[in-house]
Amino acid sequence: MGEFPLTLRSLFERSQTLFAQKEIVSRTAAGVLRYTYGEFGRRTRRLASSLEALGVKRGDRVATFAWNHHRHLEAYFAIPCMGAVLHTVNIRLSPEHIAYILNHAESRFVLVDECLLPLLERVKDRLVHVEGYIVMAEGEGLPETSLQPPYSYENMIESGDAGCEFPGDIDESAPAGMCYTSATTGNPKGVIYSHRGIYLHSLALGSADTLGLSERDTVLPVVPMFHVNAWGLPFASVWFGAKQVLPGPVPAPDVLLRLIETERVTIAAGVPTVWTAALQAQMSVQADLSSLRAAICGGSAAPRSLIESYRRIGVPLCHAYGMTETSPLVTVSRLKSGQLSLPEERQLDILASQGVLVPGLEMRIVGPQGDVPRSGRDMGEIWLRGPWIASEYYRDERTREAFEDGWFKTGDIAVIDAEGFVRLVDRMKDLVKSGGEWISSVDLENALMAHPGVFEACVIGVPHPKWGERPLAFVSWKEGSEGAAGKEELLAFLEGRFAKWWIPDDVVVLQEIPRTSVGKFMKRELREQYKDHYQSGDGA
Amino acid sequence: MGEFPLTLRSLFERSQTLFAQKEIVSRTAAGVLRYTYGEFGRRTRRLASSLEALGVKRGDRVATFAWNHHRHLEAYFAIPCMGAVLHTVNIRLSPEHIAYILNHAESRFVLVDECLLPLLERVKDRLVHVEGYIVMAEGEGLPETSLQPPYSYENMIESGDAGCEFPGDIDESAPAGMCYTSATTGNPKGVIYSHRGIYLHSLALGSADTLGLSERDTVLPVVPMFHVNAWGLPFASVWFGAKQVLPGPVPAPDVLLRLIETERVTIAAGVPTVWTAALQAQMSVQADLSSLRAAICGGSAAPRSLIESYRRIGVPLCHAYGMTETSPLVTVSRLKSGQLSLPEERQLDILASQGVLVPGLEMRIVGPQGDVPRSGRDMGEIWLRGPWIASEYYRDERTREAFEDGWFKTGDIAVIDAEGFVRLVDRMKDLVKSGGEWISSVDLENALMAHPGVFEACVIGVPHPKWGERPLAFVSWKEGSEGAAGKEELLAFLEGRFAKWWIPDDVVVLQEIPRTSVGKFMKRELREQYKDHYQSGDGA
Secondary structure: OOOOOOOHHHHHHHHHHHOOOOEEEEEEOOEEEEEEHHHHHHHHHHHHHHHHHHOOOOOOEEEEEOOEOHHHHHHHHHHHHOOOEEEEOOOOOOHHHHHHHHHHHOOOEEEEEHHHHHHHHOOHHHOOOOOEEEEEOOOOOOOOOOOOOEEEHHHHHHHOOOOOOOOOOOOOOOEEEEEEEOOOOOOOEEEEEEHHHHHHHHHHHHEOOOOOOOOOOEEEEOOOOOOHHHHOHHHHHHHHOOEEEEOEOOOOHHHHHHHHHHHOOOEEEEOHHHHHHHHHHHHHHOOOOOOOOEEEEOOOOOOHHHHHHHHHOOOOEEEEEOOHHHOOOOEEOOOOHHHOOOOHHHHHHHHHOOEEEOOOOEEEEEEOOEEOOOOOOOOEEEEEEOOOOOOOOOOOOOHHHHEEOOEEEEEEEEEEOOOOOEEEEEEHHHOEEEOOEEEOHHHHHHHHHOOOOEEEEEEEEEEEOOOEEEEEEEEEEOOOOOOOOOHHHHHHHHEOOEOHHHOOOEEEEOOOOOEOOOOOEOHHHHHHHOOOOOOOOOOO | OOOOOOOHHHHHHHHHHHOOOOEEEEEEOOEEEEEEHHHHHHHHHHHHHHHHHOOOOOOOEEEEEOOOOHHHHHHHHHHHHOOOEEEEOOOOOOHHHHHHHHHHHOOOEEEEEHHHHHHHHOOHHHOOOOOEEEEEOOOOOOOOOOOOOEEEHHHHHHHOOOOOOOOOOOOOOOEEEEEEEOOOOOOOEEEEEEHHHHHHHHHHHHEOOOOOOOOOOEEEEOOOOOOHHHHOHHHHHHHHOOEEEEOOOOOOHHHHHHHHHHHOOOEEEEOHHHHHHHHHHHHHHOOOOOOOOEEEEOOOOOOHHHHHHHHHOOOOEEEEEOOHHHOOOOEEOOOOHHHOOOOHHHHHHHHHOOEEEOOOOEEEEEEOOEEOOOOOOOOEEEEEEOOOOOOOOOOOOOHHHHEEOOEEEEEEEEEEOOOOOEEEEEEHHHOEEEOOEEEOHHHHHHHHHOOOOEEEEEEEEEEEOOOEEEEEEEEEEOOOOOOOOOHHHHHHHHEOOEOHHHOOOEEEEOOOOOEOOOOOEOHHHHHHHOOOOOOOOOOO
């Protein structure tokens, strides 16, 4: 077999030879735009030739700061196919982190949406490598901006060469893209995506056992193109010639529902909060969602009730798991043939798990005593390796903590059953490590929240002189149920559901449990504040 | 992304962790055997450890001479996963070619079916590298054989180590398999399949736009495992955990139909003659074929009428194209979404073509003046490159003729339409090259055979002093229609259907057109015999 390299050029060229007449739909500030893959291809070539004229060379990072639309899609191919690196920047990060990311990646140019100019203008003075801003705006000319120097994206398209040929000699291991992931503490960490990684990840998305993305699909990525390449959907869609529907800036739930209905979307993808909001909106919108064969749900675990609710309205919510470091597809929850005849309740249990490993990856579930048995009960951290799993963070010392012997240690704690279905149970940093054993904070929280009087519950590990750590629970009461139970009663409520040594040593009642700006419990702060709670040693 | 190699070990290991309970059905001389992927895996490991004990090392060629059954499947994984090379030998070749192939590949051991021992015994004295014969027989002990030294496959399984671990450090470009293809003249030519090539080819088979092979499928490879790895189906089936049905020695059409019915086969694959015979047999067998979602038809072009007949009985015959040098999947004929609403007749035209290029490959259609336009009329030779396309013949000077600048020149002549659908029209060697233009012998033959009196027609190119070559037609009459038309009348029958310069200069009537042992016209012999036919120069 030849030395034929696995690069994005193959994906792009196939769309041009086989699918030139197929449609791309893009919601922009100026309305819904429709064009063909043929037109997309010519504009992509023009963009690449104009970037080259600006001096962009192989290996250079070119950033995007944009919503999901056709211009962003053009950048998705023009930049890597010319040999440069597509650096997608998360528009929702703090100014500090945006500046850090652009500086750390040494991005030379930024393609920016007109509506996002103010966000970049706030940080422009801190950017040390950016040589120019390419403004993606509707209509002629350049909008007013303090970014210097600005270039007009549409002018660059106009002056570009539609006959520009992409090089055939790019190494498959060369970087094609990069994305930063937020860290618990400190600066975001950069992940490089190679041509080979994206190529193989795209094949995996087309695999009948994962999403089975095909020419016959119409794909709506609600997940932003600045989040792990919109889960790789734009790459696979171009390769396989699927119709694409790009929802543009700030897509509201009713807008998404209407797009699904009018464009006959077959695959849509978003995080659980998107699907929760869409379900809510559907009550009044009452869109026809019958075309939808898979509503992909990832980014964080979807509650079983959400999957159930969608099943009730005839939409298969498909649970997937992954992260920035994994391109992201790792597992997909899809019933095996032998499970299709199980009772409804049991099927929902399976569909609510994160699913099984997709072809091409290897996984270990590593507990305190090494690889855990496939019991569905024993907890371990998910370790991954494979052609689309990162092997390091870009120029970052934190590589040492997260990678070991070629394995990426996800920090996610899971159990795995005999059929290979994985269920997330906690984050590594939130586990309570007691006497060499692990206790899931999430499982305890869910059990406490099942108590009729409890509004919220949070469990952390607190240093303990004898056991290393012991669990400490926090609860807040539902309105009108204040003091509905004593500590003893609450802990008794947990007995029988867990091994004795899982039961927290103490419960602290709070008015409300402190949360971060994105709505998560501030466990780090609670751990710091309560670090001496068990130092007397009389807890257990 | 990491250096993670694309090797068959990934395919095998996934079947063991995810599909240990799934079934493999094997038709043997002793009846139908059923076992699980788990058992398959343990036996595969045992086989590998016993081969290692025999002295098999990385890179060594180990041959198989066998029908489609579970032992052959074990060899399919044990040999490449231990780092050796699975060399499948076509049992239907002449003794000369079998000996040539085993000697040329320097295969050290041969795994041979008990029922095929006589074929190998005939050639054993010519084999210079084979050190032993591993006999795959039912039951205990070794059958009588003059092959020396003989080993019992089942004894090797018994003494092997089920805990044998496959190495993780095999290079993805290392050879995993090899297969010889017959040449028009001279000895067969060897093709090497790399781990990477088989890995990517398997992903392509799982792609929703090709076969979409999945865990939910039950796969019946009628195509022999000694023909281009049974088109790669065993590799993909193991990876994705599909149930496999292996039809064993000399599978008759009624046996195949019954297997499809009883095992609820969803994908079956064979050459057109298999499907023609099965259609015939189905008249009396009347098997329930409703489980079949794709009857893959490849190896040579299927007549439109065959596709139509299967469509009538509710079985989608799926046309695919490929060859030994291409692993083999190159094109699959599947309607694009925009074609699903075309009239039945037009759909059949499309399904009767060879289809569109699968993701991952690149194709050129090269005519006498370079790449041809996508008109559906202009003829060119199919050139291919990609990760599962051969880049040379194994130690063979004929590499020079068949490969150019990284492209494999297939020798197949095709036209391509604007949608990218490819239709085979001839073999390069059978084309008539007249005045720098190409004339399809096959198109002329089909047109002549449409004449009511003509039984068979054959067209060849014959040297011509002015035009280089001109077409010469041969016809034989249907019984009772002898002399139904004069030469002038026959040629007039072609006018209007073809450009004037396509019309043959002469027609020769034969009692019967000579055929080779496999039923093809002996065009080479006719060309030799009639080489001076136009030397007078008065033909055109």
